Amino acid sequence: MAQQCLYIVLLPFLAFLVQVSIGKKLPRHGDFVPVLAIFGSFLLAMPIFMELVSKGEVHDTLRFTWMSMPGAEAAGINKSFQIVIGTLVNNLTAIMLGMVTLCAFLIHLFSTGYMHGEDRYHLFFAYIALFSAGMLGLVVSDNLFTFFIFWEVMGVCSYSLIGFYYKKPSANAASIKAFMTTRIGDTCFLLGIAGLFYVFGTTNFLELYKLIPNPEYHNVTLLGMPAYAFIGFMLMMATIGKSAQLPLHIWLPDAMEGPTPVSALIHAATMVAAGVFLLIRMFPLLQAAEVVLPVVAYVGGITAFFAATIALVQVDIKKVLAYSTISQLGYMVLGVGVGAFAPGFMHLVTHACFKACLFLASGSVIHSVHTQDMREMGGLKSKMPVTFATMLIATLAISGVPGFSGFVSKDRILGGVLAYSMENPAHFILPILGFATAGLTAFYMFRLMFLTFFGHARDEHKHHHAHEQPLPMIIPLIVLAGLSFAIVFAGPTGIESIDHIMPTKWFDVALEGAQHEMGIVEHGNPEIHHHAHEQALIISLIVAFTGIFLSAITYLKRIINPDLVKKLTGPLHYILFNKYFFDEFYIGVLIKKVFLSFNRFLAAFDDMVVDRIFVDGWKDITMAIKAVIAKFDDLIVDRVFVDGPGHLAAVGGWTIRQLQTGKVQQYLIITISMLALALYFVR
Amino acid sequence: MTPEMMTNLKLFAPEIALTFFLCTLFVYDAVLPSLRKTLFPLIVIVFGMGLAIWATADVATGVQTYFSGMIANDGFGNFFRIFFFATAAICAIVAYGSKELETSGRTEFGLLLLCITFGLSLMANATHLLTLYIGIETASILSFAMAGFARHTLRGNEASIKYLIFGALSSGLMIYGFSLIYGYTGSLQYAEIGKYLTAHADGRPLIVLFALFLIYGGIAYKISAFPMHFWTPDVYEGTTSPVATFFSVGPKAAGVAALIRFFLTACATKTGEGVWTSIPGLSLPNAVAMIAAVTMLIGNLSAIGQTNVKRILAYSSIAHVGYILMGLVGMEKTGLTAILFYLVAYCLMNIGAFWVVGIVSDIKKSEDLSAFRGMGWSSPTLGVCMAVFLFSLTGIPMFSGFIGKFLLFGALLKAPGFLWLAIFGVLNSVVSLYYYSKILKAMYFERDEQVVALDLLPLHRAGLVLLAIPTVVLGLFFGPVIEFAEKAVLSFL
């Protein structure tokens, strides 16, 4: 199985090579190559996945030494160094494999329709094939080092795909922004890996799981803080970067400059989730570090809430989805943070499916009406029935309506959060954020639905041209919508107390296995947990339906005039609409004002100070001296020093040469004076 | 003829040979004046010098003084004899094609050259103050005439005047110093002086040190070391290139030899094989170190702003004296060996560089940097040779100048406490690159507006190449020369 994983990764990578080298010359610009390749990967992944579903557990590894350097004989710090890499197939891997290959395949398929006729069509497929390879590689990696490598590969693909419309300056800016922002997280990630190497000498997950509980390592310190905490925070930073958490979330909305399938695949389903996946993979360490998890939880909770508030007022359909993604990722992070590790992972998977579906559907809409502004849409329900239906299912899922997958995972997360705050009342704010977000999510998602599909067409011309999409674009929508039902992951309703009779708990089984493998111990009182889950169920249902209801009366029935609300909440709306001014702060203040001026200063410093003073030195002083002397001696003016390090010497030389007056008796006076001086000197 | 007389004459054979050819030149010129415009004077000089070198090689055995202790015959002195003879021969060749010198004056030039060479030889070998005095005066007085050899040019004449006034005063000072030394020690022999000074350290009047300063001044004038260096740039610039070529090498080496011989014999005692200690009350190493530092600093810094290439080289020659003096700081044989090697390297590269300047100024009537523009392209031989000489002067490895510096600094580092001078010295050599590179820049990086073809005499071409080749070869295989120099130093009287 572990070897199979290699092929799973290699297939899309080969497709990438083919596309880059000869893609343009193939029929249809070779789009079938990546599609088939990823389909191949999917087929290869399926047995693994099915085995998990059927047996409840899979486990296989494959390892080989990548780099090894002998160390100095006497051990000390210079012990030999090696990096062993390989693949790991366990429950998490299997689930991820299934999810990623499927999503990737569907989105590849979708792209053949969506991107049809675009410039650099073959390169688009090359990039997403490479991306798929990267994501799959990340999933099957058995150690953080290769995990990081694929993580970065994805980053570059993301960069390339966001900037796919490279003639658009905004796309280019967005791509750089995305890369740079995540790069900050990546750097921290690398430091985290370095820390792991320092503490454990390995980054292999399985080995780490064994080593982490060892108290010997607990007491290691790094930079004056416990090593676990340092590494944990660094990994958290990596997640914050990649999964667009506060305060590094700013790149994700901009990343919507890329083609919509890219948004679906990379910026919704897979890559951004990789950050959460990292936290899940390294959960034992985070848990052992103790101080990290609460911070993670807060990051997630705050992000979820903030992003949701911003999404309330956005008018660009993709931006709404982007903020919703950030918000949902915040949920996952929140889940992990409060120790609800399994629900977090579950949400990752369910979110991947329904969010991909949402994005693809929105892509379908955009493709159809050629705009992303929801204010120019409306009434598309009849024009695009399949799109509408699938999107509605996905929206119900994300809004947490029972029976849909989102409900299951979100509810469990909220339960976890509530339980956590019950055990630690100081953290009461977390569940409030969680539930508020749930309500807001329902609100803005339905706002999106209503604005897009319901009501009357606000732009007749565009509405007129709208049409349902061809089959390659429809099929993915349908499949993904199908996966948005709760029954895929849990019982038909998702409400445990109702569903416990239905034995489709493969997901829970798998996660229990995974938890066991990692050595995670469930803390807390089961009683409280149970209690909390029940309460959470009720509250989440209430807030979800409240959200939907409010949305409906505002945007569907127009009982509340949204414009009036906008006016009433003027400043608030302004802030939300401008996304809390994060971008303005980062770009306008931090980068432009502080950083770039610092750089300019350094460059100028390099030119002026280091070069001039130290090296070219004294030029100005020379010039000043010269200006004075020029009145007395015309010759000096003519004497131009060639620029160079000799200025100091030149001044000295110039001074000395003033003795060389050409008058021999003056020479002799100096000479005799020197002799006399020597006489006094030796006395 | 007593046997002693025979020995004296035998050991003096090289100079006698020189005198013989000098007379030959004189007599033939009187009889056949037309010969002076032919190759004849050159042939006589080169042949005579060759013979003199051969004769030197013949007498290069034993370490002794002769002519009643007036003059020494040792390896050290013979090294310099050969050096002077060779230098004279090369300079005769340099002068041969020069248009700055009148063809009608070839005999006079040759005579002066030979007479000066004779004086240099006396200087280097003198073990008696009178011999030293006559040597120095022979070299000086005739040099005054030689400096103004281009008698119709104001520049040449001015050079001569300056050289004269400076030289006359410095020799006057020196002779006064001699008289004081004589008064204190009662002797004119270096060795006797040294013995007396060593033995009578207590209550020694200050004036003895002053006398030593004055004597240093007289010799420093020949080597153009601080504070007697002022004449150098003016004279070199004003006089003709062949003369400057000779001045920058011959008298300088003789002065170095005289300096070493006088101070190591009269102001120091030999305390071991090739090790000397200065007399009590006078720290020669410190004094020399200071002088060396100041000299190289002045030479290098002053050269920076110049545009006249000959003047640049003049200043650089001052700087090189500074480097050479570093070899004396340690007062032991490695330093002296280094000095000798450096002089050989210096002879090759400095003559070469001045020669090129002479050739260029003959053709372009200018020694300014602008005259060198594009020369590397229009005349590759000249350009490459000049580049080799300049790199060697800078002290870049692969060229003999580097080995010279290498040995000098090595010797200096051996002497404890003079690290500062070593650092100072190397920094100075970095500075020197700056002005040498200006010449290189003009030759290679700039193009001349009108390309003047530089026609070289075959003799000059061959001569330059023959100077450039050993400049490189000595930079890579310097073993034999070092061994030779070391032998010379070890047989220092």
Next chain:
Amino acid sequence: MNILDWATSLQAYLVVGTCLFLLGVFAVLSRRNTIGILLGIELILNAAGINFVAFSKFRAAAIDGQVFTLFVILIAAAEAAVALAVILRFYRLKETINADEANILRN
């Protein structure tokens, strides 16, 4: 010791020599005229000669000093000959014999 006896002493010779030396140096440094400079140099040489002769008698009691002086006199003559030739040439070229007007070579 009366002044007449002092006149025959070494000290008197040396004092005269030193003064002559100083005067000579001063002349060389201060005279504009090249011939004046030459005169100063002759004074210096004479000062050295006095020293040599005095020391020859009072210090060494040997003839060396006198021989040296003899050579000094001879060389001074040769030097003067060459010097005057140069000065004459200078005069012919520049119509002056002032030392400080020989200043085209400088810096």
Next chain:
Amino acid sequence: MSCILTLMTFIPLVGMITILALPKNNDNLVRWTASVFTAIPLALAVWLYMNFDTANPGLQFVQQVDWIKAYNIQYYVGIDGLSVPMVLLTALLSFLCVVASWGIDKGVKGYYAMFLFLETGMIGVFCALDFFLFFVYWEIMLLPMYFLIGIWGGKNKVYAAIKFFLYTLFGSVLMLLVMLAMYIYSEPHTFNLIELAKMHAFVGKELVLFGWAIPMDKLFWVGLFIGFAIKVPIWPFHTWLPWAHVEAPTAVSVILAGVLLKMGTYGILRMNYSILPDATMWASNFMMILGVINVIYGACCAMAQKDLKKLVAYSSVSHMGYVIMGMASFTTAGVNGAVLQMFNHGTSTAMMFLLVGVLYDRAHHRWIVKPDGSRGFGGIASTVPVYTGYMVIALFASLGLPGLSGFISEALVFLGAFSNPRFQVYVVIGSIGIVLGAGYLLWMFMRVFLGPLNEEYANLEDMTWREKFTLIPLAILVIVLGVYPMPVLNLMSSTIAQLLTLFNKV
């Protein structure tokens, strides 16, 4: 084949003489001759690679002949794990650069003669095991370099050339003093680097400078370090580099960045580390700080550049900072990473410079943003897709993208330096360089290649076969070593392990 190193060193010299003897005005003949005479060392380098015993940490292919007996100077060459990657890199880059210089049409003979001379010096430096020999090679490289920049350079070539020359000479004269002092204070006197390393002759002695008694080994260390630091170049000795790189012709920039800079770090490893380990330990913090400064300072300066080549030049400063950091870490991974980075930077930056040169050949300027503020290039990705492709590889290799060679070495440096508890803070600070590195490169890429097409450059010609020929080997190396770096790591790791035994006290 014990004389293989001698052959490699001197075949280019033979080539130089041959070229000088060739008839005038037949430029193509000169070019082909130069190619042949650089191809031979390349072929020998391949042979060397095949026959190099990676398990042996010691010297191989040693040749030892007396040169100057009087001073115990030997012609002593040999290679070990530290030098062999550099020798290979030099042979490769020299050959590629000869090909890349095909377009030079002014003074072709002189150019190639100088170039071959330069190769002799470069290979010589990496092979020499006698300090004197090392120094001679080290210095004679300056001469061709000076002329190559000064004659065939850009607008400010004269200034750049003399600046380069002066700077380097300044460093090397200090090295000269240290070399001499080492000779004098070693017993028996020797220039032999290997014996000097065995001796530990300089610990506990003192030298007097201006009245202060200074520990000898530390003084030597500083002297050598300044000499090498100028070459690396380490801040604040770096200001020659932008000038020299920018003004030099393309191939010379490649050699400068690809090989010459590595000589500094190679020298530090070969001299400072091997001969003066105690002083090296003493100075490690200092080195680490300088390394971090280099990384960040170089990156920041690069970010502010408007000239493409200057940007690449400053990026070299930044990247060499990683090498210093890795070296100063004294850990297996760190030092291996540093040496690997030397090699990898050689290939990636060579690509960058070659590519900049290609662009310059066509557009005759290199402005990212013109001095007057208008766009230099823009959107040329659509006109020159192949070129852009190569640029992407070079760029991502340079910014340390996993899968390309730069990443491995940078990551190793970070892992290594981080596993030394003394330096963890520096690593954290230095890691900012990773972010900045991405910043300036992508910014440049966006300005030049992306965005709306600048119509002025709508008709740019894409790469010719010759240009591709020079880039493909480098691109292959960049990718292959990014995926599997062991071929190069294997060469050096045993030697480095041996070297690190000196520092076990850490």
Next chain:
Amino acid sequence: MDVDFPREIHDAIGDGAIMENGMKLVLLLAQVMTLVSALVVVLHPNILYATIFLLFSFLGVAVMFVFAGADFLAGAQVIVYVGGVTILVLFAIMLTQWLYEAKLKTTLMKGLIPFIVVMGALGPILIKETLKLSDSVSATPPEKMGEFAALAKTQLIGQALLGNYLLPFEAITILLLGALVGAVWLARPE
């Protein structure tokens, strides 16, 4: 008080104390004349007068030579300097200047710095130290002083020139030859 006059003088004047004192007076006067003439040489604005006073200075030195037992030298001094050098200088002056207008313009500024250097810095210390030297030499007079004074110096010089000092004696011919050639080359018109 036994002053050891040279033998020739002893022979000439006998043993009279007055004569002896008279001789000493001559010496003193010669010394004074030397210095005073030298002062005029240095300071007189007219080069011609300066030269003529130089002649007196030389004569004074010659007298001093005689009293120091260097009668041969005194002769040489008179012949070479007075008869040769000074005449040469006078020729030069006449060739180059109008006789009475040739002023030596020793301006105050030009003379000041040399005066400070020579008379201020160098002079005092030099004279002081010379006196010290004189004392130290006089403290231990050579044993052979009287014996040496009694010898005939001309003969000794002759022997020295052909004996110990043969080399300089021969070598100086080269100098003279060269000087001759050089001077002729420079002075010859055309």
